[in-house]
Amino acid sequence: MPAANANRIVVVHVxxxxxxxxxxxxxxxxxxxxxxxRFDMRVVCLIGDGPVADDIRALGIPVLCLGAQxxxxxxxxxxxxxxxxxxxxxxxxxxxxxxxxxxxxxxxxLAGRRVPLxxxxxxxxxxxxxxxxxxxxxxxxxxxLSGAATKILYNSQTARQHHxxxxxxxxxxxxxxxxxxxxxxxxxxxxxxxxxxxxxxQPPAALVGMVxxxxxxxxxxxxxxxxxxxxxxxxxxxxxxxxxxxDSQTRLFADAERASALQGRLHLLGxxxxxxxxxxxxxxxxxxxxxxxxxNAIGEGMSCAVPCVVxxxxxxxxxxxxxxxxxxxxxxxxxxxxxxxxxxxSGDRRQAxxxxxxxxxxxxxxxxxxxxRYQELYLRLAANEDA
Numbered sequence: 001m002p003a004a005n006a007n008r009i010v011v012v013h014v015x016x017x018x019x020x021x022x023x024x025x026x027x028x029x030x031x032x033x034x035x036x037x038r039f040d041m042r043v044v045c046l047i048g049d050g051p052v053a054d055d056i057r058a059l060g061i062p063v064l065c066l067g068a069q070x071x072x073x074x075x076x077x078x079x080x081x082x083x084x085x086x087x088x089x090x091x092x093x094x095x096x097x098x099x100x101x102x103x104x105x106x107x108x109x110l111a112g113r114r115v116p117l118x119x120x121x122x123x124x125x126x127x128x129x130x131x132x133x134x135x136x137x138x139x140x141x142x143x144x145l146s147g148a149a150t151k152i153l154y155n156s157q158t159a160r161q162h163h164x165x166x167x168x169x170x171x172x173x174x175x176x177x178x179x180x181x182x183x184x185x186x187x188x189x190x191x192x193x194x195x196x197x198x199x200x201x202q203p204p205a206a207l208v209g210m211v212x213x214x215x216x217x218x219x220x221x222x223x224x225x226x227x228x229x230x231x232x233x234x235x236x237x238x239x240x241x242x243x244x245x246x247d248s249q250t251r252l253f254a255d256a257e258r259a260s261a262l263q264g265r266l267h268l269l270g271x272x273x274x275x276x277x278x279x280x281x282x283x284x285x286x287x288x289x290x291x292x293x294x295x296n297a298i299g300e301g302m303s304c305a306v307p308c309v310v311x312x313x314x315x316x317x318x319x320x321x322x323x324x325x326x327x328x329x330x331x332x333x334x335x336x337x338x339x340x341x342x343x344x345x346s347g348d349r350r351q352a353x354x355x356x357x358x359x360x361x362x363x364x365x366x367x368x369x370x371x372x373r374y375q376e377l378y379l380r381l382a383a384n385e386d387a
Contacts, residue, residue, distance in 0.1 A: 008040040009382045012088055014081070014104040015043065015096035018063070019050035020244060020271060021213055022296045023096050023122045026155070026178055028055050033181075033371040039378060042088060046077055046103055051273070082107050091382045094118040098138045105145055116150040116381035119172075123293045124314040125162040130217070130291070143167035150381060156293040156315035176377075177315075178294050179370025180361050185303035187358070188280035195281035199238065199267050206237045206343055209282040211275060211297045212289075214245030214252075219288035219311065224256045224266075225332035226288070230339055231261040237343065242278055244271040280304040283350070284342050289313050290329050302361045305354035309338045319365070323357025 013031075018024050031041050043056055043063045053063045064084060068077035085093070085107050093108055093115050095101035101119040108117050119142070128136050146152060146169040153176045154160035164170045196205055208227070212218040220241070227239045239262070241253070247270045248254045257266055272278060279285060285301030285308045292314035299319065301308045308324035310316040317326045325338035342350060 008036075008038060009092060009378055010040045010042070010088060010090045011092040011094060011378060012085065012090040013041065013043045013094045013096060014100045014107075015045050016099045017047040017050055018043075018045045018053040018056070018065070019213075020052060022178070023120070024050070024052040025296055026122075027096055028052055028059075029179060029181065029367050030371055030374055031056060031059055031061055033367055035375060039375065042090075044081055044084060046081075046099055051271075078103060078106055082110050085111060090115060092116050092118065092378050094120065096120045097122060098135060098142055101142055101149075102138055102145070105142075105148060109148075116384075117148065118377070118381075119146070119149045119152045120155075121152060121159055121163055121168075121293075122155045124156060124159045124291055125166065126291050126313070128166070139166070146172060151377065154293070157318070158314045159293040176373055177319075177365055177370065178296055178299055179367035180296075180299040180303045180365050181367045182303045182358065182362050185276050185279060185300045187305040187354070188277065191277040191280040195240075195278060199240075201238060204236065206234075206283045207240055207281060208237055208284045208286060208339055208343075209240040209242065209278065210286045210288065211242045211279060211300070212246075212287070212295075213243040213271075214250055217289060217291045218243075219290050219329070220246070221252060222290075222311075222330050222332050222335060223286060223288045224252070224262075226286075226335035226339065227256075227266065228259055228261045229332060229336040231265055233336075233340060234343070238265045238267060240267045240269060240278070240282065242269045242272050242275065246270055275300065276304070279306060282306050284309060284324075284339055286335070286339065287311065287316060288329070288335055289316070292316055294319060299361055299365055302354075302357035305351070305358040307342050307350055307353045308357065309335065309342065311335075320357070321360050323353060323360060 041061050045065045046068045048067050049065050056063050066077035066080050093104050095104035108115055143166050149172050152172045155178050157175055160173050210223050247268050253268050279300050285306045287295045287297050287310045289311055294315050302323050310320050311329040312326050313329050327334040327338050
């Protein structure tokens with residue numbers, strides 16, 4: 001374990017895992033843009049290594065993965081985490097997602113130190129009964145414990161409202177949205193050409209894409225229904241899906257590949273690391289979530305000046321503004337109509353909508369501004385101003 005620098009504030013981040021996902025990517029962005037002269041950042045994940053763990057280590061930031069894969073393993077992981085924190089003596093303890101929040105609370109309680117504790121909640125909660133039973137129990141337990149957190153950060157106003165309705169301490173809550181690097185996610189004509197060449201498509205082919213790990217709440221099933229409707233109307237459209245679990249090994253996608261309207265037009269890319277290039281190659285970016293807080297994919301599409309179609313869940317409509325179209329969740333016909341409406345616009349008009357979306361991200365959701373808000377909070381808590 002690296003020695004703490006007496007001149008820096010030690011912040012230990014506790015997160016459930018480090019596979020590619022919205023929370024994991026936001027943590028990486030925070031770490032990549034933080035002022036390392038002022039803050040000594042460290043990361044602990046409860047389960048095994050993932051791709052984002054390697055990305056964090058590449059920044060020179062230590063990552064401890066505890067390998068918890070079962071309830072028994074969870075108790076062992078908490079013991080290891082407790083010992084780690086006793087040695088690290090953090091100035092700030094920050095949890096990410098429900099299990100990370102709970103683990104951070106347990107270890108602070110065991111340590112008996114009044115370390116400022118930040119919780120991060122990153123999803124809306126339209127129906128807790130749709131969560132996995134174990135996760136639902138942790139959500140309710142955290143509601144009961146939430147008064148012990150120094151600050152609860154929600155990445156969407158909708159998520160804050162849903163959780164406070166469930167019993168999360170309102171006086172601890174605050175809104176801190178996702179931030180986006182518009183130098184990394186930017187318009188890129190070469191990416192557009194490269195992806196079409198990779199897929200064996202001619203340059204005029206229209207690409208409608210969705211970037212999200214496979215999860216029923218992400219709305220892949222509705223996207224595929226809309227894709228079939230759209231494919232029956234237009235013969236120039238291809239569909240690109242990217243994310244962990246988005247491949248022919250998953251029955252939903254295997255069945256869709258066999259659908260007559262989508263044969264040869266559905267491209268399942270699985271988990272990829274070149275998301276900025278893929279996003280910039282799209283004509284339309286779709287986020288058809290059933291439940292959402294603040295989807296990174298929306299901000300990334302907007303940053304690339306790609307018009308977006310999103311469902312009206314979480315803060316999606318508020319984030320998008322005039323950067324595309326908003327439809328009701330789980331309405332495949334409305335989703336297909338909205339995508340078709342944007343594709344029917346002239347290229348210049350779509351480009352104008354996309355550039356307006358990019359400007360909105362730069363003005364309201366830049367990663368630099370979001371990271372500065374985190375750092376201001378760390379400074380206040382370390383000085384006991386908000387404790």
